[in-house]
Amino acid sequence: MKNINDIEELFSKSFENFEQEVNPSVWTNVQQAIQTPAAPSSAASAAGKGIALKYAAIAILSVATVTGAYFIAKEFNANQNETQSALSVQEEGKTATNNKTHIGTEPQSDLNNNSSEIIHHTIQTNRTETKTEKEINNEIKMSANSEKENTLTSTKPEFVSENNTVTAEKNKQNAEQKEQVKENTKETVVVSTFEIDAEVNVLEDYDNKTIAFSIENEVEKVEWNFGDGNSSSLLSGLHRYSNFGEYVVIATAWSKNGQKKSIKKTVNLQLTSSIDFVPNVITPNNDGSNDVFNVKLSNMQVFHLIIVDRFGVTVFETTNTEITWNGNDLNGSPCKNGTYSYVIKAVGTDNKTHNTNGTIQLLR
Amino acid sequence: MTDEQLVEGCVKKQALAQKTLYDKYSRKMLGVCLRYASSTDEAQDILQDGFIKVFDKIEAFNAKGSLEGWIRRVMVNTALDNFRKNKKHMNQTDVDDVKYLLKADNFVVESLEAKALLKIIQTLPTGFRTVFNLYAIEGYSHKEIGVMLDVSEGTSKSQYSRARAYIQKILEKENITTR
Incomplete structure (x- = not known):
């Protein structure tokens, strides 16, 4: 066991020559940014x-x-x-x-x-x-x-x-x-009557807070106002909001002849809630795998889980998403092997209700 | 090419010099950025913004100092800009959360190498992580950190000690489980 009393030394030494391979896309982006000053200051x-x-x-x-x-x-x-x-x-x-x-x-x-x-x-x-x-x-x-x-x-x-x-x-x-x-x-x-069209998309598979924005037309210069106090002059790019909500994105573009046009787009940033995974078997033998009944959820504000045995007796109940069932009943004594039923009632942050039920096999 | 030639080339916006400079330092700087980010993607975003700044402001580089040190400072500052944008994280985590965070038991730490330490750092709440990086690794004082992050010196100190305690717990835990 290493001496960890001096955390500062440990970290500063470990990181002194720390390197990691960089994704080539970073250079591509950097190169683009420095070659074409798409963002004129x-x-x-x-x-x-x-x-x-x-x-x-x-x-x-x-x-x-x-x-x-x-x-x-x-x-x-x-x-x-x-x-x-x-x-x-x-x-x-x-x-x-x-x-x-x-x-x-x-x-x-x-x-x-x-x-x-x-x-x-x-x-x-x-x-x-x-x-x-x-x-x-x-x-x-x-x-x-x-x-x-x-x-x-x-x-x-x-x-x-x-x-x-x-x-x-x-x-x-x-x-x-x-x-x-x-x-x-x-x-x-x-x-040439100067027209612009902007595209603003929420990247849902990312974190629902990031939008991809782009100007579809040839413009000399563009200013984006994201409605959260931030702005950008890139022709296209990503912007991440720090909070959810509805934002009005305004793109103002100038043509080569100095004509100016603005376009408004509304984005609604909201997390989608879901029940991602419910185990169908648990093996509470402390071997490190499947020891607990751990439901995987995304963005729930209300959660209620009840587990009952074959006779309808409640062996576990929680409203806390962080608490998992370890195979013990309400008194703390281990439950027998067999089939148990669960009922999950949940409401997501987007106010969607998710109700589901099913069975779990308990094996020790 | 020496650093001097690189800088000269970059000032003249020569593509070759820019690429060489990038190749020379990008891996190491990603190592720096990773410490300030919670994910590799975030780190690469910081790296990208940082390098754009480097090439943009290369004229401002004072040849007396080391180029690496200068680029590193640009990276750290970019990371801090990023942090300031999401300033609300700073005071978000209180002690109770630390207990909960300790539940994250999926570190596979065979040895205390940089990569393992990085994992620990990346699980830290952003405020902790930033202060810890600046104090323990970059070597700034609490006073300086307070100015950089626009918080009081006391906040920096308390954030640091909490971060340190948190890391220490994880390290102890890892050592126990891997022994």
Whole structure:
């Protein structure tokens, strides 16, 4: 026999290098959790928002710059046209120099050719400005590059005079791209009405307190409110309640376009009661097996067991689920071998009644 | 890979480093979690949450201390989070229940190995188990435990002495029956 006076030492030494094999599913879950941040922390999402806002700001700025630039360009264009019509007999070379003197802010010599496009573009950019922030956000993500390019090219005057055609060409392309993007965005906004469906199931074969929850649709982000003060931002997972009862689970999901939808589900957590096992034989000879009549129950609040012999004389009676019959009668003397009958009346925590009776063989 | 390289890799979110670190410590940490849980499933849940935290917060690891110690603390804290969530267990068991619990006579203890001791620990009520782990094995003081579990120092002490008495009884019983 070991010296057990020092429990602390015994335990700390025994557990010092204690290891156990881990179920591989744990790693799978860990890996999933760390690869796809399905649960964005509030800080992370705040940062995300910040970035998005920044992009939006840049976009608005660049849109403004572009618009401004084009307004100027348009004026120049008009001026130029005037000058040209006034001095109709002007040499081409002179026009060129004329152009150069005007240049400094904007591509110009090709403006004549592109004027219609530019006007178109201006209108478009104006429209963009009136869009809601959300739409801009969406659009910007996709067209941020082209916008940036746009700004860059139109605010670098020193290169403009030489690469005039190229820049204008680019602008034209950008405008087209942007139009495409806009069409795309519009389509997605119109076509996809954002719907969500959540599934919440009580895991009954577990402990009746755990629910499996999942979002069935593709969503950008989801927040679960379990109705017990806990929440989660996992797309799917398990949640264990600490108490039974009825809970309203609310899932709030956001689409990629920032649309928000909520769905409510009610869960009712309750233990199911049952009589799991009643022995049909007992052998009270202290050999360690079947020495007592031990009824196995789940979640009973009321329990009443009576055992009678062949003559109907009660040999055992209890209302305590923990007390088992050891084969002795009410006076404590051992009962004879033979057949005994039992009656069990029980009410479960779910208010179900369980009444059953049967016979037991007693063998010593 | 050394621990330093592992940490560096994990900070950079390299999958290989993460997996290596996990493989290196998961078995041992499950050993820790098992002591705080009442079942292997619960322990693996704690382990899983713990490792997610480890990878999430790896930047916070201060290279001066031992990596194992740090991961271990994360695991213990995760177990305590789990415990706090079910705080009501703390004062649930009174002395009378201990008598009843002793009825659990299905330990098959051939020798006092960790696995056998673990069985005993796992049958302890959650409050007892947590305090016993923190004091006897992790070596925290009652004062610290009180702060960690948000209970008074006295509660920690009394829980511990009850847990200890309970364990002692089981051990005595086992030694008698196995002799």
